[in-house]
Amino acid sequence: MNHVFLPVRMGHHTLQNRLVMAPMTRSRAELDGTPGPLAARYYGQRAGLGLIVTEGTQPSDDGQGYLTTPGIYTDAHVAGWQKITAAVHAKGGRLFIQLMHAGRMSHPDNTPHHRQGVAPSAIAPNTPMFTMKGMQDIPVPRALSTDEVRQTIADFRHAARRAIDAGADGVEIHGANAYLVQQFFAPSANTRTDEYGGSIENRARFAIEVAKAIAEEIGPHRTAIRLSPGTAMWGIDEGAEGPDLYRYLVAELDKLGLAYLHLMHLGNEALLADLRKLWKQTLILNRPGRPREQIGNDVASGLADLEAYGQMVLANPDFVERLKTGAPLNDADPRTYFGGDAQGYVDYPALDEAISA
Structure with a gap:
């Protein structure tokens, strides 16, 4: 496990270790999308990780899917995020904001303009969603x-x-978990007949053009993407061509020289090995449900450059220190994942607090 505690270069950034806070929706923003008053404390508490990837953050009114998720397209949003980035940087951490367009995973009651959701095609995901009306x-x-x-x-x-x-x-860029970018990948969600539908190349086009546009705007060293090959949720079915689409997509994205590729790995080891060979920059690997005793295995083997963790980081603001010392981990409370106040958000005890309690 010691490999994960070593500094690493990622693009233009030097990270203090190889552990990453995975993006996790917390639904505690203000109604206008400004990050909530406790958000700077929440992220600042976890700045000991090498990299923080924030919760999914909508790039527009159309991009919002869930209640009280943050945005990053107005002056108020920027002012709110400035408090968060300052808190993380003050502790030596690095932070990437995840840009998440929910696409069809949205309800009019949850968006500022209360309009119908948008997607590659007019196909519903056939699933319910929480709104103010239940x-x-x-x-x-x-x-x-x-x-x-x-x-x-x-x-x-x-x-x-x-x-x-x-x-x-x-x-x-959030290109995973059945949201807009991945909706373009999946024939079950994309039946378009223009240049964004049909062939593998066309279904991958939207993701590539988003990455190119962002890299042109802020630099490839500040641009990254998260993918989840094989996700089968909320009506997403990438079909038999799915693995080949990802091989094509990753090879094309690699040409852009992005900061990193963040993979949520769901078990296709052959595909993972192929993507590792195709990707020349930093690779972050997130294996959902990975037990503590396997932390560091992918970095040690060279399969990944960094490893991302979600629930364990959510419940342990001093996650890195607990791993270094072999201290026990707090258990996450699913009842407080989404919405609410400080409980289950900024009140998980750090190790020194737990010992003195």
């Missing part, structure tokens, strides 16, 4: 026109610039 079925989204797809790319570019204005070290 659980409601997600309605059929409106298919983006070709011009609107290009405007959405411009929205990502604008949000990336605002993230840098807010002091972020970079942005991570």
